[in-house]
Amino acid sequence: MLWQNIPILLVLLPLGLSSLTAVLKPKASRALMLGVNTVCLCLSAIMLCEVIINGEAFTVKMGEVGAPFGNELFVSHTEAFVAVGFDLIMLLSLTASGRKVKQDVAPNRTSLFYTVCSLMLAALNAITLTNDIFSGYVFLEISTIAAAALIFVSNARGTLMASMRYMIMNLLGSGMFLFGLAILYSLTGELLFPSMKDKLALVEAEGKYSGALFMGLTLITVGLSMKSALFPFHTWLPNAYSLSTPASSSILSSLVSKAYIFLYIKIISKSVGLDVFMQSGTANVLLAYSALAIVIGSIDAIQQHNVRRMISYSSVAQIGYIFLAISFGTDRAMGAAIFQIFAHSAAKAMLFPAVDRLVEVSGGNENFRDLRGSGYRAPLAGIAFTVGAFSIVGIPLLGGFSAKVYIASAASGIRQYVALLALAVSTVLNVIYFMRTFVTIYRKSDRQSNELSFRFLPGFSVAITAFILLNLCLGLGAGRVMKVISDGISLW
């Protein structure tokens, strides 16, 4: 079938055209990147529809070579849905903050910014679709390099250092991931997820190499949690997210770290197996750290005086929710984790441009007291902030609420009361820091609207409206979305 070639195009199209964006003029380069992104979005939407209609997953063998030498892409409902989500959020983030890219990035580097975005898109699609752990590693590194470039491309003070710290922590994580991968490979001789799972089940049954298996799994877990900023490895995150240009912040917070987590979910479900994962005890460690991440991330967010740093710290807590769901080790919990990935991505990718606009109409200061009344000066940004904050806090009708319900029901299904407690405590903490900001931006102030507030920004308005609708859809259509995700997981 012709549409079964779509997965290859989703990777090769942005990867191939990224070199072209580098040599074009900034405007043409931006148009090309957005065009490629739109094409990828349409293609992945077609792929999702076909997979749902046919009701079965399919595999693309690269170069028609099978296991153990070949390389595969695998598409089930879940992968197709994740690809649609990533492409859509990438497109909306770039549209919403495109104007700021012109201000924050030097003109001679603007084309390179879009080159990096294009590479990032290719890496995200490849991580989502790959069925091979080593290709996963290669694209992980491509996305790390692209992410570092997304941080230091902005002229703002401190971005170079933030980028360096990001690289150091991520390279430590990649090194551990690669070592874990090498250990699993030396145990099984397989790189494809399904064949690795079969061999690992034999290794586990024999019991002779369970120490090595545990070592490999631990290294992969720690490596990927370092890369996706799970507490206590989150120290690089606040500067990286809050100093870079808003488009970069959106992409980094809602896509890059989420792609790593999705790869981790795939590894433990498809290649290690949830039974082995639970027996190894890794889940307990993840549970402890994610519960701490949820509480400490929220407390850190409360202490911030800078609104962008507050949102960055709230990401630490939200990543904690995802790992919390993963630590339950059931298929249902994996579905909840993937839903939370989307609920958080849709809200966070909207919050960064919205807050940036609120800051812009308040004289460029990111402190809370300067933001007073900014919700009246930039109404759309105010609404977007409200919707995003409500979604993260977990107000019904929005994506974040459904995600929390799914995580809580997965937790009560296996009687995980510590997790329920952490969820409850953090909801209260979330309310504290988001309500404070909400009240601030809607408090009357004597600051006059400047000419910036009346300017109509087409890209920003369209993208933010789409983001608001996306959050509502995730909340109102949560049942359907969850069905697609769990149908896909049952095919793994």
Next chain:
Amino acid sequence: MKDMLNTLLIEHMHETAAIVLFCIGFTTLLLNRNLIKKIIGFSMMDNAIYLFLASYGYIDGKLSPIYVSGNTDPSLYINPLPAGLVLTGIVVSVSVTAIMLALTVRLYRRYHTINIDEISEIVRREGK
């Protein structure tokens, strides 16, 4: 004790060396304050993993997977895949090293030091 040392240092010499090198590289990348030394640590860490992979990929007494002598029996050759993985890995780590060095050059031009603590201090002072 003697048995353990025997196993570690003689039978599994390559793996032990790889793990020791990995740990040295890892701690250097994490703890050293000098950016260039950090990059050296990173290279050491990645190369240790390649040593590990390559040593598992080699089997004593078998030929390298290059077809020259007219022998088509696959059991005579070693698996070419680990070597392929190492090669890909080296390409990845070279590009990462390049971008780290480029970042270090830019940091040095702006802050005139490659000590990460001093740079953080300058950034913090600039912020006030």
